[in-house]
Amino acid sequence: MSTLLEHGRTHDCGSLRAADVGATVVLFGWVHRRRDLGARIFVQLRDRFGITQVVFGKDLDAAAYEAASGLRGEFCVAVKGEVVARGDNSNAAMATGEVEVNATELQVFSPADTLPFNVADDDKLDASEALRLKHRYLDLRRPSLQKNFVLRSRLATLTRITLAEQGFLELETPYMVKYTPGGARNFLVPSRLNPGMFYALAESPQIFKQLFMVAGMDKYFQICRCFRDEDLRNDRQPEFTQIDVEISFATPERVFAPIERLIRRAWSEVLGVTLPDPFPRMTWAEAMNRFGSDKPDLRFGLEFVDITDLAHKSGAKIFEAAKLVKAIVVPAAHSESLSRGRIDKLTELVKKRESGGAKGLAWAKVQEGGSWTSPLTKAISAEFQAEISARVGAEPGSVVLVVADEPHTVHAALNALRLELRDSLDLVKHSGSDPWRFLWVTDFPLFEKSERGYVSSHHPFTSPRLDQLALLDSDPSQVLAQAYDLVLNGNEVGGGSIRIHQSDVQAKIFQVLGLSEAQIQQKFGFLLDAFRYGPPPHGGIALGLDRLSMLMCGAQSLRDVIAFPKTQKGTDLMTGCPSGADDAQLAELYIGHRDLPATPES
């Protein structure tokens, strides 16, 4: 029974062509589809590389034909036979469609029960995601998912090759690390050898990669797992993968260059797409000003136009008190479907808290000459209407949408509006331009203000711009960081910064953050120790490999590029995880259950 296995396949199921006609071949694969026409049984044999049609007939080989009559979907089999031309019956939709294999031998490696869902009809998949996750090993047979993982693997390999070529060392950092009380984002691991003590699962290699720089490793990278015990929103996973990079003697440009190089190479080799060199850069301030977002989607227009001065002079009461008035213009080509009803919906959108909570949305349909059809025509003279129309570049038929409010409200509301219009008006498709818009957003604010005072926008080792150190005393809110994000089509795919290596600057930052000496020592003591011994200037970045893969694949969910993902409840439906633990094991770890809800599941 193992003869063909020992012989080995001569080809995979995606490789036979007309040039192979006449060859005797051995193929291994799964029964993708099977049609029994009596005298002939046709089997589409599938593996990761493609599909080949195999023909069984009594006249071709009686024993093989007999065996083939017992085949069902997803049996795993070996076939030996002769490659023949299909001639007029060629199937242009299949890479192997010019040929088929007349089978002379069939061996069944293993049979298959009826599948819980059909993997062959990848396009019309109707199984629930829960059912597919429970049988993930079958879900992953679907050609569309396999394609994702082939692509992800290539992205990872190209990343490694490209960084290694540029002198980066791939170095590993521990996953079981020091737990720092106070943060709530760590998974904990009780230590059996150290009673009452816990490890944390590393949420990132941040501190270790900085220590690599102190150690003189010069350029480090790692594709590593990170762990965060967060409430899982739609597209989060408790463990995720990042491309982690750190560089000694870094400037932002010295970080951008190798990252751009690996992304350009991956897009070129995997997708055949030539990306610009260099990627465009935009300061955070400009991004907020033009798009109201620190991750602007540049694939379409609808940029914001500041009309504060005109609005104030217009005499309209609703604009009078607003600190900022900005507009976006929906061009005539796309504005037709913006009925009164649609605009009412958009008004509701901008009023939502998560969209900025604006007080309202003003709108105007622009006529010939620049005057408006709008609820505002009574409040604003035709002259001002035309002046505003000219300022925002509105042509007849355009719809102008205006929000007047506090700056951050205006930006948040118009950003929400812009993205909603992108989706509902299908603007990316219509804009027809470059579908891959990478962008570096730079010069983020160093701090954010919270109720408790200043907190770091990124992390407390982020370097301020060195020309702004004086502002740390006078107005920390104005200090810009040497921090940057890599944005793709409106998604943040990476972020990083130049780090602080000067102890005086670090001390000042801790002071602004209001950290006590004890807190500093507990949280960062060993890092500050390290920085006493000649740390080099350094900086780095981390890219989300999951998200980058997802966007590269055109997938809709991270779960489509993670082989064995967890649900939003952090469960694995296939293995039934997490699960209860026996008490003896818990005792060994010096822990016990407590405060379990009334009907514990364990």
Next chain:
Amino acid sequence: MSTLLEHGRTHDCGSLRAADVGATVVLFGWVHRRRDLGARIFVQLRDRFGITQVVFGKDLDAAAYEAASGLRGEFCVAVKGEVVARGDNSNAAMATGEVEVNATELQVFSPADTLPFNVADDDKLDASEALRLKHRYLDLRRPSLQKNFVLRSRLATLTRITLAEQGFLELETPYMVKYTPGGARNFLVPSRLNPGMFYALAESPQIFKQLFMVAGMDKYFQICRCFRDEDLRNDRQPEFTQIDVEISFATPERVFAPIERLIRRAWSEVLGVTLPDPFPRMTWAEAMNRFGSDKPDLRFGLEFVDITDLAHKSGAKIFEAAKLVKAIVVPAAHSESLSRGRIDKLTELVKKRESGGAKGLAWAKVQEGGSWTSPLTKAISAEFQAEISARVGAEPGSVVLVVADEPHTVHAALNALRLELRDSLDLVKHSGSDPWRFLWVTDFPLFEKSERGYVSSHHPFTSPRLDQLALLDSDPSQVLAQAYDLVLNGNEVGGGSIRIHQSDVQAKIFQVLGLSEAQIQQKFGFLLDAFRYGPPPHGGIALGLDRLSMLMCGAQSLRDVIAFPKTQKGTDLMTGCPSGADDAQLAELYIGHRDLPATPES
């Protein structure tokens, strides 16, 4: 102060040569050594790539000279200057020794306190390992350790490139997985979102990689972390890294080929060593028979010779009842130091429980003609002495060492003896042959016998040899597995097997192991479910990247190739980990402390 940083280095500290004389260069690095000769200050500037001598003088640049007088060891600095020839003062021991840099500018990136130990004197390091681990970021500056991590990084990169070229996909498996009560080797992670439930940290990707095969991924690899909560012996770590491989439609040879290819390539490109193609193979039975070990060190001789028949006929009482009598011969060239006292020590060794617990060690020094000087000369006739000498190939001056006992005792005792003689007689050095002896050991027994009955030698998915299925009923102890280890110089560096994909064979194995249906379902239910849907024949292997790197580097400990290792108590002396957790955090995880020792450290 940031001018030279913004300018960037023109060279690293290992690259300047005579051809660069006259060039103006910028170097970044650490003050490795500093000699102040008054008119001249010499600084050896070090980075990961090498060391360059920099010269400061008032005549060269007064400001730079002034600044240089404040330099101390391990300051991190930038230097600008002109490359000049050292001429007669060339230092052939340094790659850059033909030149030095006359400094015209010096910028200090960061100063350094006096180091807790000297990293410049790498050869005469006298700091304790505990001190070095506490300041690991300094320990890692030592050139000898840096070399290890450069090498490890190259091994990992070459592994990935070589496997990717051969059609392997690098796929990721989860680290937070299902915990199966009963095993004591898993770290547990309490789930906040699922009260009372726990994840386990994956001890290997075994089941997931087999599911990748069921999913049709064809060829998988991953360099991944594994976690085991074991009592840490000298050279174990709670997390370690393996090169994990699985192949569909596999035979052992189809597993060996890609692994050999990556190792041959790594040894060739990194060490300049040409390894044999293919590596030698040896069955487990032969390895035990010839070397008493399933991981024989082939760099030297001292093979076992079976003299049971002669010993039984010899008339010596001590051999009479022994099931097996085997000898090893220490050639005359190395036997000189084997005094009576030494032999008494060897006798103690073979009697130790961990060396097999033999009853004793017989010995004989061979004379001209084959007769012996030995305590046995009264018991054994000169004729038999000569016959045994001839059988074992002993020449005059050789020492014959004999153990007579149960077979497993004989093998264990002679193996311990052989390895002790290797080390004490420095046999590897004297044998002078190939220093890299890779070996595949194949056909391991499928089961081991324990008090509880049969247990799997590897894991319960290991396939028996298919020609021995009948023995599963009649005598499981005789069944050989399609399992194999990769051995290097007496170290197991990898192991794997062909897996069972046939449900009837798997059921039979579970029966031999005495597993109940409930146990089977709880432990492996989802894997057996998966195997109902056309699993392909498959097999794989896992290589220990840490151990392979250690051997490749010639390092003595895994801690020399793991950047941030843990101690034998599972602690990280640098960060102070594991540590206590605050009660609020534990409450969120529905766990509490219990049964802490009298003086808990938390």
